[in-house]
Amino acid sequence: MELTLEELTDRTGLTVLDHLERQVRIPVVDGLQAQGDLIVIPLAVLDDVEVPARARWRPVPPSGVELLRGAAGGNPHTLVAEPGAAEWTTEVRDRQRLAVGVLRATRPAYLIHPEHGGSGIAPGTYLVRRQRERSTQRGQADFLVAD
Amino acid sequence: MSPSSRQRARRRAGTGRHHAAHLDRWHRAAEIRDEWLRAALHTEPADRETAERAITGLYALLGRRRPRFHWAASPWQAVDLLDEPPIRLGGPVDPTAPWHVAHQLADVAHRLAGRLDERAGPAGTFWWTTERIARTRPPADALAAGVSLAELLVVGVRDSLDRSVHDGLRTPLRAALTEAVGEPPGLRWHGQHDAPWVAYHDVRRRLRPGLFHPDDDRQVDLWADIARSCGWWWPREDVCVVTERTGVAHTEALPGALHGEVRTHNRHGPAVGYADGWGGHAWHGTAVPAWVIEEPTVERIGAERNVEVRRCAIERLGWDAYLDQARLALVAEALDPGNPGCRLQLYELPQRVWGTPARVLLAVNGSVERDGHRRRYGLSVPADLDDPVAAAGWSYGLSGEQYARLLRRT
Numbered sequence: 001m002e003l004t005l006e007e008l009t010d011r012t013g014l015t016v017l018d019h020l021e022r023q024v025r026i027p028v029v030d031g032l033q034a035q036g037d038l039i040v041i042p043l044a045v046l047d048d049v050e051v052p053a054r055a056r057w058r059p060v061p062p063s064g065v066e067l068l069r070g071a072a073g074g075n076p077h078t079l080v081a082e083p084g085a086a087e088w089t090t091e092v093r094d095r096q097r098l099a100v101g102v103l104r105a106t107r108p109a110y111l112i113h114p115e116h117g118g119s120g121i122a123p124g125t126y127l128v129r130r131q132r133e134r135s136t137q138r139g140q141a142d143f144l145v146a147d
Numbered sequence: 148m149s150p151s152s153r154q155r156a157r158r159r160a161g162t163g164r165h166h167a168a169h170l171d172r173w174h175r176a177a178e179i180r181d182e183w184l185r186a187a188l189h190t191e192p193a194d195r196e197t198a199e200r201a202i203t204g205l206y207a208l209l210g211r212r213r214p215r216f217h218w219a220a221s222p223w224q225a226v227d228l229l230d231e232p233p234i235r236l237g238g239p240v241d242p243t244a245p246w247h248v249a250h251q252l253a254d255v256a257h258r259l260a261g262r263l264d265e266r267a268g269p270a271g272t273f274w275w276t277t278e279r280i281a282r283t284r285p286p287a288d289a290l291a292a293g294v295s296l297a298e299l300l301v302v303g304v305r306d307s308l309d310r311s312v313h314d315g316l317r318t319p320l321r322a323a324l325t326e327a328v329g330e331p332p333g334l335r336w337h338g339q340h341d342a343p344w345v346a347y348h349d350v351r352r353r354l355r356p357g358l359f360h361p362d363d364d365r366q367v368d369l370w371a372d373i374a375r376s377c378g379w380w381w382p383r384e385d386v387c388v389v390t391e392r393t394g395v396a397h398t399e400a401l402p403g404a405l406h407g408e409v410r411t412h413n414r415h416g417p418a419v420g421y422a423d424g425w426g427g428h429a430w431h432g433t434a435v436p437a438w439v440i441e442e443p444t445v446e447r448i449g450a451e452r453n454v455e456v457r458r459c460a461i462e463r464l465g466w467d468a469y470l471d472q473a474r475l476a477l478v479a480e481a482l483d484p485g486n487p488g489c490r491l492q493l494y495e496l497p498q499r500v501w502g503t504p505a506r507v508l509l510a511v512n513g514s515v516e517r518d519g520h521r522r523r524y525g526l527s528v529p530a531d532l533d534d535p536v537a538a539a540g541w542s543y544g545l546s547g548e549q550y551a552r553l554l555r556r557t
Contacts, residue, residue, distance in 0.1 A: 009279075015282060019516075020515075027555060032550070036513070041545070041549075046549075096544030117514060117557050118557075134527040
């Protein structure tokens with residue numbers, strides 16, 4: 001069953017901005033999906049990422065795990081799931097150096113952002129990555145996007 | 148049922164008469180809040196007599212005599228009048244330092260706030276359920292749904308003014324001051340920009356006369372007089388440097404605000420400024436350096452490290468003007484996978500302007516802005532990418548084929 005944005009914010013106590021359509025159902029997707037400057041990628045799609053066998057997995061609490069905050073300090077991307085539905089680890093080797101962490105879900109998990117609304121993630125294992133930009137200044141490395 | 152939830156159930160079952168009484172008091176609170184917001188945005192010259200009298204009153208609380216007053220046109224000029232050694236953090240407080248008086252005053256203010264909160268009850272402790280309601284529903288709905296008046300005052304008065312005044316007015320000024328003089332001398336008060344905490348206590352006592360001890364009422368009066376009459380001030384040994392009020396303060400309503408919040412914005416000059424011309428700039432609520440508003444150029448945008456500042460500068464210039472002035476040539480365009488109807492456009496960035504070979508990918512946000520439009524934004528990508536889809540993929544460390552499988556973008 002797909003939740004509406006209103007049901008999701010009611011369940012989690014998290015908020016989104018008022019202009020977002022609240023009655024819209026949030027599709028639960030098992031493929032790639034982007035939420036602003038974050039992207040959720042099925043781990044099977046990638047060959048340059050490795051989760052060590054000894055990685056510590058932590059349950060995703062219903063109150064959520066804050067993955068990333070925007071430039072001005074507000075607008076976090078928060079990962080939420082029902083109790084026992086998903087685990088999260090930040091112990092991951094990503095050759096692209098863009099990994100935020102890996103999600104392992106047995107039931108749907110959700111990403112919530114005040115401006116981008118909700119993203120439903122189907123059971124499976126996924127890498128969450130940040131977005132980068134090429135530096136336009138000579139000699140500087142690429143930098144990460146913070147919207 | 149626990150005692151606390153019984154209490155809450157009783158409150159929710161409260162009669163319509165109680166609800167109407169609470170709503171009346173809330174309307175009164177919102178009026179007082181707006182009065183304080185106007186004081187924070189006030190652009191008339193300072194009321195020097197009132198400010199000096201109230202500051203002298205605070206010095207008297209410390210057992211000190213009236214200081215000499217030095218008036219400055221702006222915080223930027225005030226800093227020039229303060230010739231003091233840097234404050235060491237973490238070490239013992241030096242009672243002979245000229246700013247020791249400010250330490251004492253901070254202590255007095257802190258203890259006052261503690262006593263006022265004690266008298267008024269722990270309004271700051273929320274139930275997560277009512278906090279969500281208080282923050283997301285109009286005040287009348289929130290009260291009807293069981294939010295207490297005390298909780299509503301936290302959200303609708305204190306937090307509302309924090310957002311408008313601290314985040315809105317103080318942040319661009321502080322950013323401009325740091326840019327001009329480095330870290331500004333600490334231990335200052337903000338006069339009209341201290342409205343949020345003064346207003347919060349003022350609202351509570353005006354709704355319930357006699358709530359605070361008369362001595363505390365008198366002290367609140369002193370802080371309130373200062374907040375209504377002058378700008379930032381630096382209390383020091385025997386001397387107090389006080390700043391004029393702002394000469395300009397441009398704001399717009401914060402879209403979707405439930406409690407009258409505003410954000411700073413001026414596309415033609417400082418959003419918050421002083422009579423001497425000094426001030427801080429802001430673009431739709433984001434504090435930005437002056438050039439973003441006064442003189443946005445493709446060169447400066449190219450050199451800017453902060454993506455948020457770059458976005459504001461390009462929006463100030465306008466994407467179309469930016470693309471035209473930067474003489475960017477379209478390399479290719481494609482539909483954005485997962486973002487129906489939206490195009491990815493890859494532009495060449497001239498090396499002579501940007502200093503290094505690169506291209507810019509223009510994409511459209513997956514979610515609508517408050518004004519109902521979708522924002523176009525640009526990302527720099529490596530110069531050897533010719534395919535917009537591959538460029539979008541690169542930004543997430545993916546190949547074009549991988550990114551082409553994107554199902555959804557919000």
